[in-house]
Amino acid sequence: MASTAPARHASEVSGVLVDRIRHRLVSTAGSSDDPALASIVRDEAAVLADDVVLAELRREVAAELAGAGPLEHLLELPGITDVLVNGPSEVWLDRGFGIERAAVTFPDDAAVRRLAQRLAAGAGRRLDDASPFVDATLPDGTRLHAVLPPITAHPTISLRVLQRRRFTLAQLAPPDLAELLAAVVAARLAVLVSGGTGSGKTTLLGTMLATATPDERLVVIEDAAELEIDHPHIVRLVTRAPNVEGQGAIGLRELVRQALRMRPDRLIVGEFRGAEMAELLVALNTGHEGGAATVHANTAGDVPARLVALGALAGLSRAAVISQVLGAIDVIVHLRRDGGSRRIDEIAVAQAGGTDLTVTAAWSASRGQLPGAADLSRRLRDRGVGVPELIR
Secondary structure (H helix, E strand, O other): OOOOOOOOOHHHHOHHHHHHHHHHHHHOOOOOOOOHHHHHHHHHHHHOOOOOOHHHHHHHHHHHHOOOHHHHHHHOOOOOOEEEEEEOOEEEEEOOOOEEEOOOOOOOHHHHHHHHHHHHHHOOOOOOOOOOEEEEEOOOOOEEEEEOOOOOOOOEEEEEOOOOOOOOHHHHOOHHHHHHHHHHHHOOOOEEEEEOOOOOHHHHHHHHHOOOOOOOOEEEEEOOOOOOOOOOOEEEEEOEOOOOOOOOOEOHHHHHHHHOOOOOOEEEEOOOOOOHHHHHHHHHOOOOOOOEEEEEOOOHHHHHHHHHHHHHHOOOOHHHHHHHHHHHOOEEEEEEEEOOEEEEEEEEEEEEEOOEEEEEEEEEOOOEEOOHHHHHHHHHHHOOOOOOHHHO
């Protein structure tokens, strides 16, 4: 895959120049958005060669002082999902076609560290030798993860760019498959969307939930506000990280408890990650139908083992998790990413298998209708929803 075009940034112009401009902005109480920045850049750039365009330099300096520095233009590329910095000479990106190397470098480790610390500070988080890693959300919604040595050889930065575009089911799936997914939502069946990193779980779940009727109240719980749902009644609860003293953290588990008191018609958790699944499973077993979540898993068949492992974090036995899941989860929609393509690979139903939990496929992209179709059809009919042709 071809690399992106080389980008000229402030360090290529002059590190000294940027320091001088920063000093002037601080001394005059200005900001990188201040109209005076253009004048300051023009004054300080008098020593530069004639071919340096002042407008471009102004943009580069603004990115260096308040934006993402040399990464700024990468974050604006069409289709960008991830920008990854492994060190000063290794910058990678993902535009939906897999990882590719970017023609961007930093002068040294110190420059990467400064950028990581500035981004963390912009998110209200601390990143230094005493707290050498950070997971935060930037003001524009971009997810930041950064790690400093000695935990890693070089300062590293991982930026996950949220896609704010809203899709319809017709744009994400063929008509017959879109009809089936809409029927699952209309029947208020509880759904888990599974798949690997970057497979499109959040995008598909948000698109499915957009088909819920307008009179329903959706309470969404997330680590970061990622779910884009085109629906008129949404309440969002987002976790809070601890402050520099290690106090004030609010996790998913507490937010699930609070959400239950907010009269939700549908309770949605952005991702099952740990002990919070215990509260959500209990909620889905006590009349809160139509709930949804995403979970990382390699296949739909791996989801039961994943849930059992997460249940153990909440102190639940295997038998307790299986019992709760059987009453709480109806349908599993599994996604797969192959290179640049993301597709719905399988739709399955959770069933009891003796004393165990099994997942039976109802439809597969490679095999079509499968034995679980009869069970899924029954569940739809029991909720008064017509059975789509795909599983009829």
